[in-house]
Structure formats: C-alpha cells, structure tokens
Amino acid sequence: MERLIHGGKKWMEVKQIALGARNTIISLAMPRRRMSGRWARTINVEEQDLLGFQLELPQLLVVKYAEIGDSGFLQRQREVHRKFQGCPNIIQCYGDECATEDSGRMIYSVLFEHASGGNLADLV
Template identity: 35%
Template structure:
C-alpha cells in the first residue's frame, strides 16, 4: 500500500496484506482513531472504496478489540463489515495500525435528519430504518455483545454485554426512533449541571420523553416499550421486531447500510465509524 496522510509523505504496508489500497481524505475523527476514505487498487465484489480507521499502534488496543468484535459479527447486512487490518509506515517513520471497513456512501441517519431540515423523517422511512437497527441489534446481542452507544450518527462501539446492558440498547433505540420522527433530541437541551441532574433523576424515575401526537397509534406504544423503567417491561430487540409498528414489513423492507448507500446517493458525507 502506498499513499500519504500528508501529500509530501508516502506510506508503505509492513504486512503486504491481501488488499492493496491508497489512503484518501479524512472523513471523520473520534476518541480512538481517525477515519479515512481509501481506494482499493484492485476492485473487489464489495467495490473499490473502503473506509480505513487508524490509530497509533501503541494506543490501538481499543481499535484492535473493535476489529475482533466486528470479525465475530460478520455476515449481517445490518452491521458494518470489516475487511482486515494493515500496519503501515510513512517515510518519516510514523507507524500506523489500520482497519479496513465497509464504506457507507449514503451517510448516517443524522445526515438524513439534517437533510430533512430537522423536521424528521416520514413514518414509513422511520419504520424501515427501525427494523434495520433492530435486526442489527438482534445479531449483536445474539453473539454476546452490546452496542453501548446507539445514536443517529454512530454505527459502532460494540462491547461484551450483560442482560441490563442489552436492555440499555433498547432504550437508546427508542431515543433514536423518536429523533428520526421529530428531527430533535428528546427532552430539553441541557445548559447546566443542575438541569443535567434533574434530567438524570427524571430518566431514573421512568420519565418518558414527549411523544408527538401526529404519528400512528402503534408508534407511541412502540416507544413506550423501549422506555419501560423496569427491565421486565422493556421489550428485547427480537420481540420488538414483532411489534405492530413494524407489521407489514418483510425482510426487504429494511434499510441496511448498503441499501442506504445505494438508494440515497447524495452529497451526504459518511460520518459513522467514529
């Protein structure tokens, strides 16, 4: 692999991996690494564009763990796929650990909400995205992991889970569905520590955020099933797939990240994998 992070600095693979690739522009940055667009020198069945997430090898434990988890979750069209790892070195001696990931050209749910002018998505579209999210969560939970950071602009962060943590994913799913429907975050914007403490108290007491009136009868009940205070009252991802809110949707009526990229090609920028 030969390309630079900076234009003046060439980069070479130390592993001579199966995929030969060239790094392109940065498309995202997070706590554990930066994400770049990259081109494969020889296109594969999944295309010629991938996302490459990198980190300093001395600080790459989280990224290496993330890679192992994604390897264990391969095969589900509703979970980002990984194509292996590569270690590179620039001509000025900088060594980088890189993970090659599926590139979701269509962007994230947050991008679609922004495109809507923060008015929210139509309920029909929300139902399809909700089913896709649930199918992904069902797959993740079945393999003993939990997402832990489900939100419209995040596609990853998967961890080993216990039962309580798995149910926290369902609560986060409810928030995500509500954001898709309304275009705004639940509850009032927090501006100080007292407001934050008040909000945490409300959530802890089982408070449910305001649910709009102009949605179908099934939608509010679906959201309440996600927000149940007691775990026994909160449905699992698998059970929610049979909720009336999603009735009438078959396997083709869900947006995988692949379908999102094919059906919604636009100037949206990829912002997941951060």
C-alpha cells in the first residue's frame, strides 16, 4: 500500500469539485507521470496479461474517492462501469485503487473520464 500526500498512486488532486452521495468526494485530478514522462496508468497483472500494454490516461480526470469503510457505493459503481467499458456513449472508467493517506486513513478511489459539459442532472 502506497502513502498518499495529495491524491493517489495514479492521480494528483487539482481541485475538489463536489461532495457526492455517501461521503464521496469528487475531484478534478491529473494523472501522475511515469518515469518516461508518458501519461499512463499502472495496470494490474491480470489486465497486463489480457491487454499486453498499458492504457494511457487523459491529462484531466475526475476522481471519486471515499474512506474504505464508506466505499461500498463506489465499488458497486466501478463494477457497473466495468460492464460498459468501451461503450462510446458512457463516461469511461480508468480503474480504481486503494491507498493510505498520511493520516493513516485508507482511501478507495475510482478514476473517470472528465466530461467538460457538466453532468446529466444539470441538463435535466
């Protein structure tokens, strides 16, 4: 488990943009750079075996995160997005992670595509 300062192993918080349901924090974030300077996310061994390459992250993400004890809703949301991965009309999910903040709190986070047009609730 890696230690957090501002963000996670894969991401760095730029600005908190909302408080979501069930103690979820929603933030605008940037992916952490790999040593090569290329924007990419770390993928687990299972994905590496299936894909054979690393998926690149966009330069701006939306990250939803919560303390591990409050993350059941986020974990279910991740599972739903996994079923729709690659669908062109669905916000893409770039993975999830667990990490520990400097304070010792365990945080679960899910990384999503940034939709610059806002959210569906604003349009309805």
